Amino acid sequence: MKLAELKKTVVASLVASVFGAIACSAVNAADANKPGAGVSITPIFPTIAEERFRGEIAMAGLKDLGYDVKQPKETDYPAMFLALSYGDADFTVHEWEHLHEAFYDKAGGDDVMTKVGQVMKGVLQGYMIDKKTADAYQIKDLSDLKKPEIAKLFDSNGDGKADMTGCNPGWGCEVMVEHHMKAYGLGPTVVDNRGSYFALMADTIARFQQGKPVLYFTWVPQWIASVLVEGRDVVWLPVPFTSLPDGKESKDTFYQGKNLGFPVDTINAVMNKEFADKNPVAVKFLSEYQISTDDESAQNLRMQKGEKSLADIKRHAAEWIKAHQTEYDKWLADARAAARN
Numbered sequence: 248m249k250l251a252e253l254k255k256t257v258v259a260s261l262v263a264s265v266f267g268a269i270a271c272s273a274v275n276a277a278d279a280n281k282p283g284a285g286v287s288i289t290p291i292f293p294t295i296a297e298e299r300f301r302g303e304i305a306m307a308g309l310k311d312l313g314y315d316v317k318q319p320k321e322t323d324y325p326a327m328f329l330a331l332s333y334g335d336a337d338f339t340v341h342e343w344e345h346l347h348e349a350f351y352d353k354a355g356g357d358d359v360m361t362k363v364g365q366v367m368k369g370v371l372q373g374y375m376i377d378k379k380t381a382d383a384y385q386i387k388d389l390s391d392l393k394k395p396e397i398a399k400l401f402d403s404n405g406d407g408k409a410d411m412t413g414c415n416p417g418w419g420c421e422v423m424v425e426h427h428m429k430a431y432g433l434g435p436t437v438v439d440n441r442g443s444y445f446a447l448m449a450d451t452i453a454r455f456q457q458g459k460p461v462l463y464f465t466w467v468p469q470w471i472a473s474v475l476v477e478g479r480d481v482v483w484l485p486v487p488f489t490s491l492p493d494g495k496e497s498k499d500t501f502y503q504g505k506n507l508g509f510p511v512d513t514i515n516a517v518m519n520k521e522f523a524d525k526n527p528v529a530v531k532f533l534s535e536y537q538i539s540t541d542d543e544s545a546q547n548l549r550m551q552k553g554e555k556s557l558a559d560i561k562r563h564a565a566e567w568i569k570a571h572q573t574e575y576d577k578w579l580a581d582a583r584a585a586a587r588n
Contacts, residue, residue: 281313282528282586290319291336297547303564305340323417328354340366342517345510346419361523364534367514372466373507374484380460390487398436401462412447412463413439430490468540470547532582
């Protein structure tokens with residue numbers, strides 16, 4: 248081989264090596280940013296549209312980590328935990344630590360699932376009445392509704408009993424409400440109206456706007472807290488003493504000095520145990536992901552005002568991520584680091 252040809256061969260070889268190294272480095276960098284690439288993950292959420300926002304943020308993070316995030320399954324809470332236990336779904340961000348304890352345990356509990364992170368803290372449940380009626384009649388706690396003259400104030404159908412907007416069957420809170428009805432002797436004077444909660448609450452809000460007394464079960468976060476504002480329009484109606492279905496009276500049921508009757512709760516991210524063991528990246532991301540009750544209530548109010556399509560909710564999630572970019576990027580960085588450990 249002539250010297251000139253030899254030089255060309257050497258140069259070509261060096262160039263190929265350099266570009267090969269650059270390409271390889273780029274691939275490795277891409278792999279480092281997408282450690283979940285090639286792995287599919289199936290979310291499962293409740294059917295409540297107002298709870299989808301929280302799930303969309305979680306899905307966005309897992310997609311940024313490279314996971315092939317499948318279309319979420321939607322079902323009621325008992326079936327949600329069964330699906331996670333059987334591996335028909337891989338994760339949710341909708342498990343209430345106390346409220347869903349029985350559902351979680353009956354589906355197999357820690358043997359088949361794992362609670363990987365606290366997505367939302369300080370979640371409240373309880374009973375509310377309009378402030379005007381509470382002040383006028385000195386209604387101090389739920390047991391006051393045993394008095395026929397007090398119960399009649401909240402009668403909307405003429406049967407002489409208080410009409411209370413209750414909790415949807417299957418959500419878990421209906422068990423607590425029914426337990427309280429018995430524990431506080433409210434059966435003779437109060438009717439627990441159960442059905443489509445938000446439809447019932449639309450009627451409740453309409454009654455309030457007409458200046459009529461209202462009584463309802465509720466929880467925070469959700470948009471109703473922004474329409475019927477605590478302290479201005481409505482007040483929490485405490486229970487006379489703690490009484491829980493499982494008998495675990497030691498759980499903290501107090502909020503700002505009032506006994507709400509429901510444990511102050513935490514919403515967890517839960518994964519199928521086998522999937523979690525194989526996917527430390529997803530575990531790490533979901534263990535750090537958090538959202539405030541105020542943020543979710545604000546988003547829910549936007550839905551109530553008309554921005555309620557799935558496209559709207561996805562946009563809300565993207566806007567939330569942008570507003571919390573520093574935190575979000577840290578969750579991603581920590582999750583990517585988990586792939587190297």
